[in-house]
Amino acid sequence: MEAVRASAAWVASRSSHVTVDLQEIEKAVDKIQGNVPKIEWDFEGIHYFDNGPLTVQYLFVLDALNFCFWPDKDLSYDHLASGLKLALEKDKTALDADRLQNYTGPQLRQLLNWPRPLPIEEERVRLLHEVGLELERNFGGQAANLVKSAGNSAATLIELITRHFPGFRDHSLYKGHQVFLYKRAQIFVADLWGAFKGHNYGEFHDINSITIFADYIVPAVLRELGILKYGSNLSCSIDSNSEIVPGSEEEVEIRACSIYAVEKMRELINKKFGKQLLSIDIDLWLWSCGVQNMALSHHRTLSIYY
Ligand SMILES: Nc1nc2c(c(CN[C@H]3C=C[C@H](O)[C@@H]3O)cn2[C@@H]2O[C@H](COP(=O)(O)O)[C@@H](O)[C@H]2O)c(=O)[nH]1
Numbered sequence: 001m002e003a004v005r006a007s008a009a010w011v012a013s014r015s016s017h018v019t020v021d022l023q024e025i026e027k028a029v030d031k032i033q034g035n036v037p038k039i040e041w042d043f044e045g046i047h048y049f050d051n052g053p054l055t056v057q058y059l060f061v062l063d064a065l066n067f068c069f070w071p072d073k074d075l076s077y078d079h080l081a082s083g084l085k086l087a088l089e090k091d092k093t094a095l096d097a098d099r100l101q102n103y104t105g106p107q108l109r110q111l112l113n114w115p116r117p118l119p120i121e122e123e124r125v126r127l128l129h130e131v132g133l134e135l136e137r138n139f140g141g142q143a144a145n146l147v148k149s150a151g152n153s154a155a156t157l158i159e160l161i162t163r164h165f166p167g168f169r170d171h172s173l174y175k176g177h178q179v180f181l182y183k184r185a186q187i188f189v190a191d192l193w194g195a196f197k198g199h200n201y202g203e204f205h206d207i208n209s210i211t212i213f214a215d216y217i218v219p220a221v222l223r224e225l226g227i228l229k230y231g232s233n234l235s236c237s238i239d240s241n242s243e244i245v246p247g248s249e250e251e252v253e254i255r256a257c258s259i260y261a262v263e264k265m266r267e268l269i270n271k272k273f274g275k276q277l278l279s280i281d282i283d284l285w286l287w288s289c290g291v292q293n294m295a296l297s298h299h300r301t302l303s304i305y306y
Pocket residue numbers: 040041042043044066067068069070075076077078191194212213214215216217218283284287291306
């Protein structure tokens with residue numbers, strides 16, 4: 001994902017609200033002696049897995065809806081992952097392409113067993129329809145065929161996803177430049193890789209090209225570690241739970257600087273400790289720390305991308 005890496009570095013070099021503190025990265029790396037704790041995919045035990053194409057369909061739908069849980073303080077990613085899992089266990093056809101095209105908001109809520117409207121529910125429904133329609137039109141209704149057509153390349157799969165499914169085109173304009181972040185497309189690849197343990201639908205020869213997934217948890221952890229420093233206005237906005245406007249310089253800088261900072265961390269660990277660590281490994285470690293720390297204040301942006 002050279003475009004993600006390069007545009008994140010471009011933003012980091014011009015950023016004014018967010019700074020990446022390279023010394024703090026070094027300190028953090030030395031503190032753990034380069035040993036990033038290994039977090040197992042599905043450490044929570046909430047995902048559907050049957051080692052076949054239905055798992056791929058499940059993960060694709062999951063990541064089509066994997067964004068913006070915070071407006072409902074009781075809702076989290078876990079509800080989405082386990083809700084879709086239960087729905088599929090009850091009815092194996094629940095995520096078939098023709099069914100996806102017809103869900104309404106109340107039906108989606110029912111599917112996830114959630115008692116009230118979901119945040120940005122209309123967009124969630126629209127994205128489900130988009131996924132169902134395009135899977136049917138070009139991939140015989142199956143996300144597994146989409147994955148197969150990428151020929152075991154993570155970069156090709158991300159290119160295919162962003163070409164066919166507009167809802168996955170997570171990008172922004174920053175100081176006149178197009179910045180690629182591709183959070184949900186990349187996390188889908190990582191989920192395949194994690195779930196299938198690098199085999200079958202999860203085999204990618206270029207898995208090391210993936211960056212972290214710029215969401216609202218990892219930046220908060222990087223800030224807590226002192227690796228990201230926010231200017232005083234931005235700090236106040238975040239600490240007072242004010243919303244950050246989607247596409248604003250602040251929002252793009254938070255996300256792009258997070259990607260850049262972890263790329264720097266990975267380079268340092270690999271060079272200093274002779275490892276071959278992936279950004280995914282660092283992401284899952286930071287993310288799992290973040291979701292366990294309820295006190296962490298994160299930036300709040302209404303977005304379909306993360
Ligand atoms: N960077 C990064 N962001 C991630 C994930 C995951 C889940 N990954 C699964 C893969 C393997 C594990 O077993 C995980 O279950 C969700 N998110 C993001 O977090 C936010 C949700 O937060 P809260 O509102 O507190 O539930 C939201 O933006 C969501 O998109 C990740 O791995 N990395």
